[in-house]
Amino acid sequence: MSYDYDLFVIGAGSGGLAASKRAASYGAKVAIAEADKVGGTCVIRGCVPKKLLVYASKFSHLYHDAEGYGWREVDPKLNWQKLIKAVDNEVNRLSQLHIGFLAKAGVELMPLRASLVDDHTLELHNPQNPDQTPRRVTAAKILIAVGGEAIKPKVPGIEHSITSREMFLLPKKPKRIAILGAGYISVEFAGIMKGLGSEVIHLIRGDRPLRGFDIDVQEGIYQGMVNHGIDVRGLTSLTSLQRTKKGNIRVAYERDGEESVIKVDTVLCAIGRSPKLSGLGLENAGIQLKANERGIASIAVDEYSRTNQAHIFAVGDCTDRVNLTPVAIAEGRAFADTEFGNNPRSVNYDNIPSAVFSQPEAASVGLTEAQAKAKLGEDKVKVYRASFRPMFHSLTGANEKVMVKLVVEQQTEWIMGVHMVGDYAAEIIQGMAIAVKMGATKKDFDATIGIHPSTAEEFVTLR
Known part of the structure; x- marks a missing residue:
C-alpha cells in the first residue's frame, strides 16, 4: 500500500x-x-525560559554578596x-x-x-x-x-490559579505569591520569585520538598529555601481559592487540623504534569x-x-x-x-542524571541512599558525606551550605549514587555521571587528584 x-x-x-x-x-x-x-x-x-529567569533572580543575591568583597552597596531595581x-x-x-x-x-x-x-x-x-x-x-x-x-487539583476556585505556562506571561511581578506543590518546578519558581523580589509562600503536602530525591538533597534544599527567606509551610492541604473584591486571591488550607487563610496576588499551581x-x-x-x-x-x-x-x-x-x-x-x-537506520537500539534508563535549578541548586545521578539500602541491605551500603560553607561565601557572611555525597556498595566500593546541593551542582554532576555510567569505584575517586580550591574536589577527598 x-x-x-x-x-x-x-x-x-x-x-x-x-x-x-x-x-x-x-x-x-x-x-x-x-x-x-x-x-x-x-x-x-x-x-529554557525558566533557566533564564533563574539567572535573572540570582543578581539580587550577587549585589548583596559583592559588599563582602569591598563593593559599594547598591539598591538594585528590577524591570519586570x-x-x-x-x-x-x-x-x-x-x-x-x-x-x-x-x-x-x-x-x-x-x-x-x-x-x-x-x-x-x-x-x-x-x-x-x-x-x-x-x-x-x-x-x-x-x-x-x-x-x-x-494538572490542577479539584478544589473550589482552582481556576484562579495559574500554571508554569502562564508564569512567563505575567504582565507584572507579583508582590506576594503562593506556590502549590513540592516537585522541582515549584521549588525552582519559589527561588526565582524570591530572588526577583516577591514574597513567596510555598505550600507543600509533605514535610519536605522534592520527594523521591535523596534525603540529604531534600534537607539541603529545604534549609536553603528557608535561609533565603522563602516561607515553606509543610503538611498542608489546600481547601479553596477565592477571588476577592480587591482582586487578590484568598487561599485557604488545612494544617494540623486547623484551617488557615492567606491573601496573595498570584497562585502558582505546580503539583505535577x-x-x-x-x-x-x-x-x-x-x-x-x-x-x-x-x-x-x-x-x-x-x-x-x-x-x-x-x-x-x-x-x-x-x-x-x-x-x-x-x-x-x-x-x-x-x-x-x-x-x-537499520540500527535497532533502545534507551538505557539506568543512571540518568537530573538537576533541580533551585536556590541552592541540586543534582543527582544513580541511586539515593534509601534506594541503595532497599536494594542491597543497610549493612552493604556505605555513605560518604560532607557539608560545608563554600569558599565564595567566606567573605559574604551568607548562611550557605554545600552538601556532597557518595553512596557506595560496601564490598566492591562501586559508586551507586552521587548527590550534591550547591552552586554549579548540575555542571559538576554531569561529569560525575560519566564516571558512574562507567562503573567507577571509590578507589577510582580516591586515586583522582582534585582541582584546588574547588567544590568538585570534595568528591575525590571524601573519607
Whole structure:
C-alpha cells in the first residue's frame, strides 16, 4: 500500500524534533505537525525560559554578596516587563532556529493540530481557522510526541490559579505569591520569585520538598529555601481559592487540623504534569494506555517505543517513563535509528542524571541512599558525606551550605549514587555521571587528584 509519508510525527517538541530529523537523514519522507510554537515545553515554556529567569533572580543575591568583597552597596531595581520581553524574544529566536533545522533536514512542518482517524490516517485541523475543512494524510509509520501539561487539583476556585505556562506571561511581578506543590518546578519558581523580589509562600503536602530525591538533597534544599527567606509551610492541604473584591486571591488550607487563610496576588499551581492525550483520537487507532499510581494515563510502549500497534510509536513525556528533555531526545533518536537506520537500539534508563535549578541548586545521578539500602541491605551500603560553607561565601557572611555525597556498595566500593546541593551542582554532576555510567569505584575517586580550591574536589577527598 502507498502512503503520503514514511513517517508522520505529532508534536514538535524535543522528542519529535529529534526523531523527525534523524529519520529524514536516513532518506525517509517525513512530516511533523505542531499547532503551537515549534520547540515544545522545554524551549517554549519550560527549561529554557525558566533557566533564564533563574539567572535573572540570582543578581539580587550577587549585589548583596559583592559588599563582602569591598563593593559599594547598591539598591538594585528590577524591570519586570523588560525581563519578560527579553525572555520571550529568546524563546521566539530558538523556536525559529528549530523551524530552520527542520527545513534543512528536509522535514515538512505543518502548523496544524493532528489527530488519528485510524491506524494509518491523520486528520489535520487549522487551529487559527476552525471552520476550515480538515485535511487528511496517510503515513506508513506514526510517532506520537505530544509531551505533557500541568494538572490542577479539584478544589473550589482552582481556576484562579495559574500554571508554569502562564508564569512567563505575567504582565507584572507579583508582590506576594503562593506556590502549590513540592516537585522541582515549584521549588525552582519559589527561588526565582524570591530572588526577583516577591514574597513567596510555598505550600507543600509533605514535610519536605522534592520527594523521591535523596534525603540529604531534600534537607539541603529545604534549609536553603528557608535561609533565603522563602516561607515553606509543610503538611498542608489546600481547601479553596477565592477571588476577592480587591482582586487578590484568598487561599485557604488545612494544617494540623486547623484551617488557615492567606491573601496573595498570584497562585502558582505546580503539583505535577500529565501526558497531553486529549483530542489525539488514540481510540480510533486502538492504542492502549496505562495508568500510574496516581491514576494518570499515558501511552503504553515497549523498549523500542512501539505501541500495541506495530507501526505507531510514542516518545517523551506522553509515555511517562523518565520525563526529561534529554531522555525524550534519546528516545526519538533511538526510534529513528531502529526504524529507518537499520540500527535497532533502545534507551538505557539506568543512571540518568537530573538537576533541580533551585536556590541552592541540586543534582543527582544513580541511586539515593534509601534506594541503595532497599536494594542491597543497610549493612552493604556505605555513605560518604560532607557539608560545608563554600569558599565564595567566606567573605559574604551568607548562611550557605554545600552538601556532597557518595553512596557506595560496601564490598566492591562501586559508586551507586552521587548527590550534591550547591552552586554549579548540575555542571559538576554531569561529569560525575560519566564516571558512574562507567562503573567507577571509590578507589577510582580516591586515586583522582582534585582541582584546588574547588567544590568538585570534595568528591575525590571524601573519607
